[in-house]
Amino acid sequence: xxxxxxxxxxxxxxxxxxxxxxxxxxxxxxxxxxxxxxxxxxxxxxxxxxxxxxxxxxxxxxxxxxxxxxxxxxxxxxxxxxxxxxxxxxxxxxxxxxxxxxxxxxxxxxxxxxxxxxxxxxxxxxxxxxxxxxxxxxxxxxxxxxxxxxxxxxxxxxxxxxxxxxxxxxxxxxxxxxxxxxxxxxxxxxxxxxxxxxxxxxxxxxxxxxxxxxxxxxxxxxxxxxxxxxxxxxxxxxxxxxxxxxxxxxxxxxxxxxxxxxxxxxxxxxxxxxxxxxxxxxxxxxxxxxxxxxxxxxxxxxxxxxxxxxxxxxxxxxxxxxxxxxxxxxxxxxxxxxxxxxxxxxxxxxxxxxxxxxxxxxxxxxxxxxxxxxxxxxxxxxxxxxx
Amino acid sequence: xxxxxxxxxxxxxxxxxxxxxxxxxxxxxxxxxxxxxxxxxxxxxxxxxxxxxxxxxxxxxxxxxxxxxxxxxxxxxxxxxxxxxxxxxxxxxxxxxxxxxxxxxxxxxxxxxxxxxxxxxxxxxxxxxxx
Numbered sequence: 001x002x003x004x005x006x007x008x009x010x011x012x013x014x015x016x017x018x019x020x021x022x023x024x025x026x027x028x029x030x031x032x033x034x035x036x037x038x039x040x041x042x043x044x045x046x047x048x049x050x051x052x053x054x055x056x057x058x059x060x061x062x063x064x065x066x067x068x069x070x071x072x073x074x075x076x077x078x079x080x081x082x083x084x085x086x087x088x089x090x091x092x093x094x095x096x097x098x099x100x101x102x103x104x105x106x107x108x109x110x111x112x113x114x115x116x117x118x119x120x121x122x123x124x125x126x127x128x129x130x131x132x133x134x135x136x137x138x139x140x141x142x143x144x145x146x147x148x149x150x151x152x153x154x155x156x157x158x159x160x161x162x163x164x165x166x167x168x169x170x171x172x173x174x175x176x177x178x179x180x181x182x183x184x185x186x187x188x189x190x191x192x193x194x195x196x197x198x199x200x201x202x203x204x205x206x207x208x209x210x211x212x213x214x215x216x217x218x219x220x221x222x223x224x225x226x227x228x229x230x231x232x233x234x235x236x237x238x239x240x241x242x243x244x245x246x247x248x249x250x251x252x253x254x255x256x257x258x259x260x261x262x263x264x265x266x267x268x269x270x271x272x273x274x275x276x277x278x279x280x281x282x283x284x285x286x287x288x289x290x291x292x293x294x295x296x297x298x299x300x301x302x303x304x305x306x307x308x309x310x311x312x313x314x315x316x317x318x319x320x321x322x323x324x325x326x327x328x329x330x331x332x333x334x335x336x337x338x339x340x341x342x343x344x345x346x347x348x349x350x351x352x353x354x355x356x357x358x359x360x361x362x363x364x365x366x367x368x369x370x371x372x373x374x375x376x377x378x379x380x381x382x383x384x385x386x387x
Numbered sequence: 388x389x390x391x392x393x394x395x396x397x398x399x400x401x402x403x404x405x406x407x408x409x410x411x412x413x414x415x416x417x418x419x420x421x422x423x424x425x426x427x428x429x430x431x432x433x434x435x436x437x438x439x440x441x442x443x444x445x446x447x448x449x450x451x452x453x454x455x456x457x458x459x460x461x462x463x464x465x466x467x468x469x470x471x472x473x474x475x476x477x478x479x480x481x482x483x484x485x486x487x488x489x490x491x492x493x494x495x496x497x498x499x500x501x502x503x504x505x506x507x508x509x510x511x512x513x514x515x516x517x518x
Contacts, residue, residue: 127453136397137418138476141499141511142449142456147464150447158445158488202464203448203483249418251466251474256445 003225005235008037014216014335022116029217037221050093050113051339056128086132090342091372091381114217115337150202160306168195170290178329180359185335214335218343242268259377262299284345286373342372401511408435439494
C-alpha cells in the first residue's frame, strides 16, 4: 500500500446560493482545488464525487459523468464515480480516492462532494433527507431527521448528566468558529439564549441545535506521497482511512445514544495510524445536531460517555481548548451541503495543518481527524491527516 | 407519491404487527427480517404474530415535518420496545405533555398519512398510553 498525500484543497462558500447551479458549484470547488495543487486537468487520472441526492434535489442522476464533463474532462475519458452514503457521501468519496491512490491503480485523483439543496421547498428537502433513514419503517410513520436525533437526545439526557444549556453551548462554540471562517454559511456569533429562545423543531432540539439546508461543493486532490512534492511544498499525509456501518434504523441500534459505527471506525483509524487520542490536535466531527457532537466526542473515545456536555461547557472543545472541535464552524455554522460535508472537513483539517486557517488557526496543529456520519449512524467515515 | 403495491404488500405488518422469529436462536424481529443476523444461513425464519404491547424507550415531539405530515404537527414520535424484545418506531396518540420514557403503551389502528388530496390513504399502527 502506498502512502497518500493531499496536495490541494478547494471549497465554495457555503450558503443559500440562488444564483449558482449544481454544476457551477462543483466547477468552482474543483477549479480552486486544482489551482491550489498546481495540477492541470489533463493530469487527473480519476474522480470520485460524493453526492447524496441530486435525484431528489435537482432531478439529476448520473452525476459522475456530468461533473467530469463540466470540469472539462470529457475528452480525457477518465473514470468518474459517484459515491453515495447519505450525509457521509463526501467522507466515502475521499476514502475511495485514498484507496485508489494507495493501491497504485491511480496517481492523481480528485475527491469531491457537492449538494444543491435549495432548488426544492423546505418540506421536500426534509423528505429527501429522511431517505437517509429507513423509508419503510421510520419515514413512513413520520420520522424526520431532527426527530430521530431528538430521540437520541432524550434517551441521552434521561441516562446521563447533560443540561439543555450545555447542549446549546455546542452551537455557540461552532458559531464562534464559523464567524472566523470566510466560507461559513453563518458568520455571526450567538449566545446560549439565542439557542434556547429559537423555535422547537423536535423536542428537545430547537432551530439553533440543527444544521441548516445548504448549497455548496468541496474538492481535494490526492497524489502518492512519493510524487507529492512535484506539485506542492506542503503535502498533508493521510495517516488513516476507516469506515464502518451499523443498522439503518435508530431503533435497531445496540444502544440508542451510542453510534457503534463511530466507535468502530474511530478504533480502526487510531490502529491504522498507530496514534492515540493525545496525538490529535483538532477534530472535525459530524454535528448535524448539537447532540451529535456530544455523542461523537465520546464515541471517538476522547472522553467517557456522559462527560462531553461538561467538557464543552468548560471550554475544552474551543479553539484554545484541550481538543478544538469543529474549527470550521462545523455543520451547524459552516453549513451542511450533505454530499460536500465530508470533503469540507478534510479541507478544513488540511488548512489547519498547513497553518492557513487564519483567525481560527489552532497553534502548531500537526495531526487532525475528520468524522463524517451517514443517517443516524448507519455509515461512519473517520480519517486522520498529519504533517 | 409511490405505487399502491409498495404499501399493499406491507399491510399484514403495518396493520396487524405480523413479524418474524428465528426458529434456530429464538430471536424476534419487528420490523420483520427474512435473514437472522445472529444465525444467518443457519437461521430458520418463521412468521410471528406480535401481541403489540410495549414500552416507550425514547420519544420526541415533531413540530416541523415533511409535506406528508405537515398537517399532523405537533405529533409524538417514539421508539417502542415490544414485550417480545424488538424495538420499532411509531407515533404515540397522546399529548406532548403526557409522553414519557418508560410509559406502557398498546397498539391502535390509525391513519398514518395521505398522498395528497386524491392519493392513497395509508393506515398502520400507532400507540396509546395504557391507563
